[in-house]
Amino acid sequence: MSPRDLRTRFVAPRLRQLWRGIDRAASAQGALRMRSWLVERLAARVAGRRWRCPRRTVPRALLLAPIVAVGAAACSMSDRRQNNDYLLNLRISDGRLLRQAVGGESATTILVYDPADCFACYGALESFLGWRRNRAGAVLLVFTRLPTPDEARALAPLRIVPDVVLDSTAMELRRRTPFGIWLRNDSIVTVDQFREGDIRPPLLDSAMAHKHAALSSNRWMGVRRLLHTPAVQNVVNGTTS
Amino acid sequence: MMVIRSRASAASTQSLSMQSLRTLTSLGACVLLTVGCRDRASARQEAPAAAASASERRISSSEAGSGPRLVAVDSIRLSEPDTLFLGRPRDLAVDGLEGHLFVSDSYDDRVVEYDRNGTPLRVYGTRGGGPGEFSEIGGVFVDDSSVYAEDVGQRRLHVFRRADGSLERTVLTDGAVGSGAVAGGTLWLGVMDRAHGSAVTALGPDGVPRYIAPLPVEYTTSEPIAGIFTSSHVLVAGDTLVVALMAAPTIFVLDTSGTVRTSLTVPAARRRGVPRDTVAAMARMKFPEMFGAVSALFRMGLLEQGRIGLVHYDQSISERTGSITAKIFLSVVDPARRRACIDAPVPASPDAQPQVAFRGDTLFLLEQIVDGTNSTSVVRTFAVETDSCRWVEVDPPAR
Structure with a gap:
């Protein structure tokens, strides 16, 4: 039995069974459906079917680009948040920095x-x-x-x-x-x-x-x-x- | 013979007892039916049938004349120290005895009492969720001994003692309180309550609510009308109630049991009025348009000689800035003679977000006058005069 046969005969039916169970449980509880394209993709791969982009004309790079961009933005934002000192260096309308507008109070x-x-x-x-x-x-x-x-x-x-x-x-x-x-x-x-x-x-x-x-x-x-x-x-x- | 008679009497007794049993059974059934019917009847009483509104008649300005005359009497500048200023006045009430002013302020969620010179005397309530606290303050009304202020956020009404500012009791409500009055030991609250189909909730000394005054049909059939124009106004004069909803053209006169005696539909001349088929018209509109589609009744007051004062706001929302402006109109209705003097423009700045109140034939107008970054709260008073009125007939109820 080839690995492909193994996947088709044993793994795929069990995965489908498992998937049906999850789906049924989700609809029984009236919850949001748990199916996602990632799970579908995984199941299709195991079952030996190639996952395809819903619209073949859209290059994968276009799908990945926003994810990368969001990730990069999030990383830079977290860096920025960790160091809030820049807030005191913001310029105010009279040309001074914000830290120069703070009075002499200790707190x-x-x-x-x-x-x-x-x-x-x-x-x-x-x-x-x-x-x-x-x-x-x-x-x-x-x-x-x-x-x-x-x-x-x-x-x-x-x-x-x-x-x-x-x-x-x-x-x-x-x-x-x-x-x-x-x-x-x-x-x-x-x-x-x-x-x-x-x-x-x-x-x-x-x-x-x-x-x-x-x-x-x-x-x-x-x-x-x-x-x-x-x-x-x-x-x-x-x-x- | 005796036996026969006795048998006959026994038989007749038996048939009698059978008859009486049947009679009793049918009587019992009748009693049950009657009780059942009475139960249904009382259920009907709890949920009054929707009242039919008449279409509002539109007349020309020349036909209406200039409306009631407003004669400026006084201008009171409210003293606002840094710790006791009015951020966002929500409602104004005037006490009938001393003429003190009560302003509910939704910025600080409290009621401030001022004397006739505008000096603050006392503060009622504070922000919060506890007893006597407001999560979002609403309307206010007063009588000689108490201040009644609504907590819209928690659907309750706090009653404070005027003597010392302490909390007397708290009453739960079934909706927003548009106005209220205390008469004959009963607290009459103008509450637009769709669940009970009523415009007034009456709380007697036993504290059990009675839901009276039917809602106009607009309020039972239109979500936007019931959702945006929520206020219900009630006046009590002896054994008579006068009830009006914020966006319904018809005023209802009832007895204290809730039976409608008559209704009055006041024509519109200068104010926007209410569209002929409001429900259908509202269904076609988007929100900012709905908000400005009708003249909203903001205040109803009992004037001298049993007349009724009505203050309508024609509001608009600026789509660019989101700010609200309003033109204000005063009408006086004489219910006994079924006539009205309508639509005198009230001299208020359109963006001053004014609040109004009546005390007898005097109209009180609270405005916030802004000059640069400075704001001043001023209460102007006007005598309402009807000598030069051109009275127009109010319309009979729709059939």
Whole structure:
């Protein structure tokens, strides 16, 4: 019995049987069908049938190119994310770098928003702005661009006025907003994207003396990590002037 | 004879008992049927049949005259310190006794009470999901002792004591509360409730809800109408209820048991009105167009002499910026004489997202005036005068 016969007589029927079982289970549960072109391709190969591209006219290179491109982009993005220092070197509208706009506080929170973002959705902003009123320099509100007249009109009643506006080279950031950058002694401790939902700002609560809530909360991991740094502990304990 | 008689009497007794058994059985069946029918009847009462709306008549502006006259009386600038400013006013209520202003603010999810000079006096509620907290604040209304504020996000109504701002109780609702009133120990809530087919939920002292006032047919047949124009408005005057839905042209007058006494369809002159076949028209439209297809009833108030004030918003969404603008119109209806003075333009900035409220014959208008990056909240008051009105006839209900 040749290997081809072996595949045709024994392996292929068992694979088909297995496949039917999977398919039946999937439809019985009403779940998404589990069949994918990769599995089909594998089954066809084992059964001795050559897998063919659904459209023969499309060269494989064309199919592979987006995958390679996405992979490369993801790799470069992860590299970039690992090193967030470039964020402080972004240029702002008056020509300075963002790090030059940070005040002399030992712990600073930079909130980066696009003017079109939902300012009421993340729960934290109003509290941070309250903190900014009390401790100028501890919170920096950054816009990725200047608001349009309509946006400015909508923002005015909310009393949302940015401290700085990034210049147009920071266009790519608009896809990531809103997010926060936490600094200790002018170095980035963490960068966190805001997630919609019931987010309480434990750091802020701490600063406002709701220490218990801050320490027991584990929702905002970036802040939690920051919470245990000496600089923030000073803020929490009110020992920083 | 005696035996025969006794047998006969026994037989007659037997037949009597058989007859009475049959009678009892049929009586029982009747009772069961009656109970069953009564059950069905009460079920019908819980789900009132949809009310027929009449088509709105369109008349010319010259025929309608200029509408009720709005005479500016006062302008109150609300004091807004940095920790207590109004970010996004959602609703305005005015207390009938002292004239205090109550503004629900959906930016900070709380109600702020101001005195007649615009000084903040008290804050009711805060953001959150707990007792007395709002996940998304909605409308507000007041009586002499309590503040009623809706938590749209959690479908409930918080009742706060005005004396100290504390939470008195929380009431669960079956939908968005368009307006409310307290009368005769009952809480009357304008709730557009498709499940019960009702426009008003009445909560008596026992706390058991009664679903009354039928929904207009538009609301039972059109998803866009019921989904976009959700508010139901209710007024209570003695034993009479006045009910109107946000995008239905007909106002219903009912007794407190929910029986419709009459209906009034107010003609449109300057306002957009409601298209003749709204349901079919809506089915052909896309969302931004639907939003601006009808005049939306935003406020209904009880004026002096049993008249009813109606405030309609003709809203538009800018497709370019997504911002909402509105033209506002005031009409006064005299239900006793079946006439109306319609469509006086309310002098509000189209992009100020104004909120309105009535107190007697006074209209209150809350606007946010923006100058650069500064915003000021101002409440202007207008006396509603009908002396120079050109009254038009309101239409009878459709048959």
